[in-house]
Amino acid sequence: MLIRSEYGAVTRPIPARLAPALLTVAATALPGVASGAGGLHWFESPALLAMLGIAFAAAAGLLACHLALLSAARSASLPASTLPGALIAGALPVLSTAALLVPLAITSYAALRLPRFRFAALAGMGGIGAAFAALPLHSPALRVAGSLAMLAAAALQMRRDAQPAENDNDNDRDAPVLTFWSLPEAPLRATQPVRTSSPALGE
16 A cells, blocks of 8 residues: 655555565575574684674664664665665574575676665675685684675665765656745846837827
8 A cells, every 4th residue: 555645755654665675684584594503503612602792783783774764765676675684684694505695696686787786785795705605614704704794785785775865866756846835036026018009009
């Protein structure tokens, strides 16, 4: 169901705005959970528990911020909803490498086809590559570095999406309102109609 605001713009209800991001998080996390514990055994050492806590806290905070931005936005594109959600879910170090497949697919598509998301997508792909390489190398530090890179890429894209659009064409829906409230260029300089001579008036 669509909701029409007082200014004539049609907005989607909040659940519909959050659905793409939540579905992407679920599609990313569920394969990582179903295929095994993933990197949980890397954090049996007390020295690495702090890094696990940092990764979880950062992911939870960014996901909450992402959902809040989507709920407040009038409209959001599908890549703007799914790209940060996939990177945040894939950044959890305890998930297996199966959780990196959805983020890899989304970032690859964004890097090739969507210039506006290219920089964040490439940064996310770097983190995904580090996370993939950490498994055969048995390097927990590399896995955590990949997680932090994915979280940084998601935060970068979220910050860019939260900024006002630089393209004036994005604000075309406000043009009727601006036109209605705009004033004449020179309201105090009203010109009188030009009088013409008329033989009937003796001029």
